[in-house]
Amino acid sequence: MKVIISATLRSFFTRSTEVEAAGNTIEEILIDLTARYPEAKRGLYDDEGKLRKFIRIFAGEEDMTDESKHKETLDGVPSVMLLPFVAGGAPDEKLISDERIKEVHLDDKDIDRFNKHLLLREIGVKGQKRIKAAKVVIIGAGALGSPVIQYLAAAGVGTIKVVDHDQVSIENLQSQVIHSSRDVKRPKAASARDTIRNIDRNIEVIAENLMVTAENAASVIEGYDLVIDCTDNYKSRYLINDACHLAGIPLVFGAIYQYEGQVGIFGYEDGPCLRCLYPNPPEPGLVPTCAEGGTISPLGGIVGSIQANEALKLIIGTGEHLSGRLLTIDTMSLHSGMLKVKKDVNCPLCGKSPSITHIEDIDYEELCSIKREEEQEAAVEGLTPEELAGRIESGEKITIVDVREPHERAIIRFPDALVIPIGQLARRQKELDPQVDTIFICKEGKRSILAINTLREAGYKGALYNLKGGMDAMKDIIFSNEGGGL
Numbered sequence: 001m002k003v004i005i006s007a008t009l010r011s012f013f014t015r016s017t018e019v020e021a022a023g024n025t026i027e028e029i030l031i032d033l034t035a036r037y038p039e040a041k042r043g044l045y046d047d048e049g050k051l052r053k054f055i056r057i058f059a060g061e062e063d064m065t066d067e068s069k070h071k072e073t074l075d076g077v078p079s080v081m082l083l084p085f086v087a088g089g090a091p092d093e094k095l096i097s098d099e100r101i102k103e104v105h106l107d108d109k110d111i112d113r114f115n116k117h118l119l120l121r122e123i124g125v126k127g128q129k130r131i132k133a134a135k136v137v138i139i140g141a142g143a144l145g146s147p148v149i150q151y152l153a154a155a156g157v158g159t160i161k162v163v164d165h166d167q168v169s170i171e172n173l174q175s176q177v178i179h180s181s182r183d184v185k186r187p188k189a190a191s192a193r194d195t196i197r198n199i200d201r202n203i204e205v206i207a208e209n210l211m212v213t214a215e216n217a218a219s220v221i222e223g224y225d226l227v228i229d230c231t232d233n234y235k236s237r238y239l240i241n242d243a244c245h246l247a248g249i250p251l252v253f254g255a256i257y258q259y260e261g262q263v264g265i266f267g268y269e270d271g272p273c274l275r276c277l278y279p280n281p282p283e284p285g286l287v288p289t290c291a292e293g294g295t296i297s298p299l300g301g302i303v304g305s306i307q308a309n310e311a312l313k314l315i316i317g318t319g320e321h322l323s324g325r326l327l328t329i330d331t332m333s334l335h336s337g338m339l340k341v342k343k344d345v346n347c348p349l350c351g352k353s354p355s356i357t358h359i360e361d362i363d364y365e366e367l368c369s370i371k372r373e374e375e376q377e378a379a380v381e382g383l384t385p386e387e388l389a390g391r392i393e394s395g396e397k398i399t400i401v402d403v404r405e406p407h408e409r410a411i412i413r414f415p416d417a418l419v420i421p422i423g424q425l426a427r428r429q430k431e432l433d434p435q436v437d438t439i440f441i442c443k444e445g446k447r448s449i450l451a452i453n454t455l456r457e458a459g460y461k462g463a464l465y466n467l468k469g470g471m472d473a474m475k476d477i478i479f480s481n482e483g484g485g486l
């Protein structure tokens, strides 16, 4: 039988999140469990051999704590869970244990450098030693990663790993302040490493120029105390969330879009995970990604700085952190909110009977629960930018529909295109002539596929084509003689 161990009890079970125990009743399972983990006896039973009052035992969803139920056979039960009552506040075991800070020393230079921390009662020498002992992974060295990496380096985090697969491009410099003009075309991980070294040469820096995948996610975070998600896509976020939960490493989450940001902590103690908050990501193409949607320059700085601050609070073990809450901030109106995030008992990852037990590559369509057979049958026909240019040039009668957002059209307009947002397509389909071929365009050629499927579902019978690669692929062709149309 699988026994799920709640965070506060894990120290009795070699820090495992789940263990195996033989038996078909609670009584048999507890006997086998304490035989395998003699240490656990102390945690589970009082001096008189009675199960401690603050521990509840669940078999599946059934509360089996009462001793009268301990001899009932557990048929068809997927797992047993030991759930202690957690009062909250400071956990018994800190993220950086007292044992670990015994090995850390602050020299005279450290005393000077971190003087402002040492003056703070909540940090002091002990807190600064915890910061120095801490090992933190930052995934993504972009707009969010820039402030996170620089502040954690400046704060004195002893070991920092930076993971990013991308190269610095000129358009990154508007928000990714860890990189500078001379870093263009260099790997972001290497550029970030150099910045950290410029801040403090004593920091152990590991720079990994790779994309997080199901295969490498566990090894990327193994041996670290804390992971900070500074990525910009749904796939990586779920992958990182799953890997962190399975490894028992807390995760500081941050996300930005245009003028708005979100920050939260997942998988800390018995707190919720990303899947508890968002079981599914939005359908592909429905929401523009950060790269498509744009962001105001300081937004990454604001949200990333809050992430760095949360990370330091977890390391020091002080303050009210964001586990179980989501901070939202709108920098346009300056409204901010604090939403409660509850742990979902049915969460496929951290719920009572999880279906996700190892790291798997995420099938985005499946995750969005939109993968349907008929959709696969009705594949969307596409035109290359060259083909579309040829048809426009030939003077053939075609309709071009631009489904991009107003701010995207403001950058590059498509000449003579009909503008119809995806949400209005079904209602406005009479504006299209079914006898004329209609070509849909968006920024990257993904939202336009969604537009075509939407129109088909609404019963439209005319020929519909998708511009492959969207405006990104088309702009060099149509605007090559017009200086980019800006």
Ligand SMILES: [Zn+2]
Pocket (backbone or CB within 6 Å): 272, 273, 274, 275, 276, 277, 344, 347, 348, 349, 350, 351
């Ligand atoms: Zn969860």
